[in-house]
Amino acid sequence: MAERKVELKVFRYKQGQTPHYDTYNVTVDENTTVLVALQDVRRDQDTSLILRHSCHHASCGTCGMRINGQEQLACVVKVLELGTPTVVVEPLQNAPLISDLVVDMAPFYDRYNTPEMPYIRASEFWPKTDLPDGIAQYTRYENCLECGLCVSACPVAGTDSEYLGPAAMAAAARVVAEPRDSDPEFALNWVDNEHGCWRCHVAYECTEVCPSDVNPGEAIMSLRGALTRRKFRRVFGLGK
Amino acid sequence: MQAGLSKQGTKQKSVQVGRAGAFWLIQAVSGLLLVLLLLLHMVAHHFVVEGGLRDFAEVLAYVSNPAIFTIEVVFLIVVISHAMLGLRAVIFDLGLNKRHARVVNWVLGVIGIVTLVYGVWLAVAIQQL
Amino acid sequence: MQEIRTTHDAVRPKNPLRAWFDVRKRNLGSWAFALNRLTGLALTVYLFLHLAILSKLLQGESGWNEFLALARSPLFLLLDIILIFGILFHGLNGIRVALVGMGVGARQHRRLFWVLMVIGTLLLLVSAWKVFTI
Numbered sequence: 001m002a003e004r005k006v007e008l009k010v011f012r013y014k015q016g017q018t019p020h021y022d023t024y025n026v027t028v029d030e031n032t033t034v035l036v037a038l039q040d041v042r043r044d045q046d047t048s049l050i051l052r053h054s055c056h057h058a059s060c061g062t063c064g065m066r067i068n069g070q071e072q073l074a075c076v077v078k079v080l081e082l083g084t085p086t087v088v089v090e091p092l093q094n095a096p097l098i099s100d101l102v103v104d105m106a107p108f109y110d111r112y113n114t115p116e117m118p119y120i121r122a123s124e125f126w127p128k129t130d131l132p133d134g135i136a137q138y139t140r141y142e143n144c145l146e147c148g149l150c151v152s153a154c155p156v157a158g159t160d161s162e163y164l165g166p167a168a169m170a171a172a173a174r175v176v177a178e179p180r181d182s183d184p185e186f187a188l189n190w191v192d193n194e195h196g197c198w199r200c201h202v203a204y205e206c207t208e209v210c211p212s213d214v215n216p217g218e219a220i221m222s223l224r225g226a227l228t229r230r231k232f233r234r235v236f237g238l239g240k
Numbered sequence: 241m242q243a244g245l246s247k248q249g250t251k252q253k254s255v256q257v258g259r260a261g262a263f264w265l266i267q268a269v270s271g272l273l274l275v276l277l278l279l280l281h282m283v284a285h286h287f288v289v290e291g292g293l294r295d296f297a298e299v300l301a302y303v304s305n306p307a308i309f310t311i312e313v314v315f316l317i318v319v320i321s322h323a324m325l326g327l328r329a330v331i332f333d334l335g336l337n338k339r340h341a342r343v344v345n346w347v348l349g350v351i352g353i354v355t356l357v358y359g360v361w362l363a364v365a366i367q368q369l
Numbered sequence: 370m371q372e373i374r375t376t377h378d379a380v381r382p383k384n385p386l387r388a389w390f391d392v393r394k395r396n397l398g399s400w401a402f403a404l405n406r407l408t409g410l411a412l413t414v415y416l417f418l419h420l421a422i423l424s425k426l427l428q429g430e431s432g433w434n435e436f437l438a439l440a441r442s443p444l445f446l447l448l449d450i451i452l453i454f455g456i457l458f459h460g461l462n463g464i465r466v467a468l469v470g471m472g473v474g475a476r477q478h479r480r481l482f483w484v485l486m487v488i489g490t491l492l493l494l495v496s497a498w499k500v501f502t503i
């Protein structure tokens with residue numbers, strides 16, 4: 001266990017004060033993650049440092065932050081693998097800041113709180129449901145951890161506060177692709193507006209930062225495709 | 241817990257043809273058209289002419305050709321639509337309220353039409369020189 | 370339906386220019402988007418400039434010859450190359466955005482980008498050679 005000293009430059013903010021950065025010296029070994037290093041700081045150096053975490057193994061999605069300018073889950077990023085003597089740690093963007101590294105996820109979750117986009121999908125209670133053949137070729141948008149990394153990285157979310165965002169639209173695309181008991185038309189209508197799938201500028205940052213291979217970029221494109229086909233069907237009077 | 245299963249009051253009866261989607265499609269299709277039209281425009285103006293630029297007489301002869309005139313007007317319509325929709329997207333990304341958005345739509349529409357009229361007028365006027 | 374709150378953050382207000390053009394640590398798609406936006410704005414300015422300059426034709430042959438002399442100066446030709454770069458990048462990247470946006474080749478968008486950029490580089494070289502030799 002080779003121990004090394006590294007600087008953590010951490011974004012700090014307390015309500016009513018001006019944001020600034022504090023630098024902490026920490027000792028890490030090759031297994032120390034950014035999350036553990038931050039916890040060490042909180043335990044040994046500065047108890048006022050606020051961060052959020054839970055599982056420590058990339059399945060809960062609560063420790064999302066910007067590490068050296070890139071959105072990542074702090075629990076699976078090893079400090080020494082970053083290769084920089086100073087590691088800059090900042091809260092996620094495009095979410096209201098609460099304190100230090102913690103942002104308010106309420107606007108993010110609001111975007112899921114629409115009817116026909118249930119938290120728990122119908123077939124999960126449905127004993128008759130079979131997995132379709134060739135399940136391996138499906139990309140499972142249910143993999144989404146709802147960590148918010150995609151929204152933080154998205155250049156469109158960075159300018160439009162009402163943008164539905166990659167994560168919620170990936171969920172909508174799932175409803176369209178596999179409605180089970182939901183109504184795909186509802187999901188399509190929900191994203192068919194200025195703040196929905198048409199606002200995307202195809203930067204694909206969401207797909208790049210997703211820690212769970214959800215590929216929201218492609219999901220948004222599939223929504224556009226479905227809406228375009230629907231529009232053509234309506235214009236030419238095909239279908240129902 | 242069956243929240244996701246309830247359907248009452250959630251279906252929209254009349255679905256509007258989304259304007260956002262229409263604008264995006266026009267932008268994409270006009271862009272693809274522009275690739276062809278601009279290629280034509282560049283080759284016709286600069287690559288088949290001695291010296292890469294037409295002299296005065298050549299310009300007149302060129303614009304007076306009804307086929308060329310038509311293509312150039314179509315090109316103008318497509319390029320202005322594409323440019324105005326592009327500007328609209330950039331300005332909308334600044335975050336506008338509904339009232340400002342309406343003003344921007346109108347202003348860009350007027351600029352587009354004025355530019356088109358100017359362009360056609362110019363093409364007709366130089367033929368009369 | 371419950372109201373959807375905005376992602377606005379009073380502590381860190383959104384800066385559109387940063388969101389569009391700050392591509393540090395970002396990926397290919399963001400670079401392409403930033404450059405697409407930049408070239409798009411520049412080409413719009415050029416469109417109006419171009420239409421305005423064509424009014425020189427109304428001044429008859431002498432007015433047009435004045436412009437032709439300017440247009441053949443080396444500096445102007447250099448600007449032409451920049452213009453052609455803008456057109457090629459915006460046009461070719463635009464093909465990718467349009468196709469991917471319609472669901473065509475969404476999985477291949479990176480490869481599509483590089484193929485188009487190779488075509489663009491070749492076309493840029495050919496046009497540069499043309500501009501300076503024609």
